[in-house]
């Protein structure tokens with residue numbers, strides 16, 4: 001029995017919605033885009049949505065639209081997906097990595113505060129694994145130091161912090177729809193913001209710098225082709241409609257894992273309840289106990305893969321990536337200790353009890369070989 005790490009959840013409704021677009025005359029910049037943008041903005045509780053072709057392009061537009069550029073520093077976790085730092089580097093600004101809280105695996109506000117310099121312009125608040133970043137503390141730091149806040153909500157659609165959905169806290173926020181995310185459009189992303197002027201710029205820049213009011217070949221500013229096709233939007237609209245059902249399924253898969261793996265002494269399990277938060281389960285990540293090393297974890301991962309069980313080290317810290325070596329000398333004790341011992345297990349909506357039991361068996365057999 002092979003079990004993949006992740007698997008999208010596509011029903012006949014998605015297939016029909018995509019097929020309907022293919023029978024229509026408009027395959028890009030059409031009615032589905034407008035509908036998806038309005039639905040996502042409404043879902044996040046803000047006015048504007050800008051559909052883009054990936055989460056990364058969304059983050060890039062936010063960085064540029066907020067005026068962040070050469071010589072500016074942006075505080076971001078290293079324990080996250082590399083897109084968060086890349087979006088900063090595209091504008092020749094400098095990602096400055098702050099360490100994380102070992103429980104929530106999100107930015108530690110004290111470490112953020114310690115990383116501030118006269119060049120700091122922004123905080124990139126990433127909601128890792130669908131757990132909200134500590135927004136009260138981060139917004140307070142930002143207000144005191146006059147920083148802008150970008151929320152990377154790419155792993156956190158539907159997560160709530162103090163009863164409010166993520167995506168509504170920062171100056172702008174980005175969701176992403178790669179096939180391993182909670183909902184997918186194949187590839188795609190969505191920027192949401194309350195700021196009308198910011199939204200207008202980003203909407204123009206995703207389409208080669210053309211404002212809606214202008215002629216087809218009138219380009220006011222340097223832009224990009226970051227457009228999100230109608231097929232993707234149709235898929236996203238159906239997935240969004242099914243989101244609460246899907247998040248409930250993911251929560252119960254996580255709870256099942258925690259029941260089956262409770263009492264395995266070599267493992268630290270993810271927390272099911274984070275205070276003041278409602279988690280939107282993105283991945284299920286276990287951690288080996290403190291006495292283990294990265295070599296143990298890698299051996300365990302190889303064992304699982306040989307047995308047909310998908311798994312991955314989530315995350316490989318950004319400051320330790322080959323592409324970061326030339327410019328980051330960060331030392332992040334919590335990030336490094338945690339990242340050496342984490343392992344994401346198969347996790348998707350329709351993961352069955354028998355599959356979870358099989359993962360747990362193979363995992364425990366693998367642990368006995370360490």
Ligand SMILES: *Cc1c(COP(=O)(O)O)cnc(C)c1O
Nearest residue numbers: 054055056081083154155176178
């Ligand atoms: C998925 C993800 C993104 C965006 O990824 P794309 O593949 O460009 O859509 C950005 N940040 C984080 C933390 C992510 O997990």
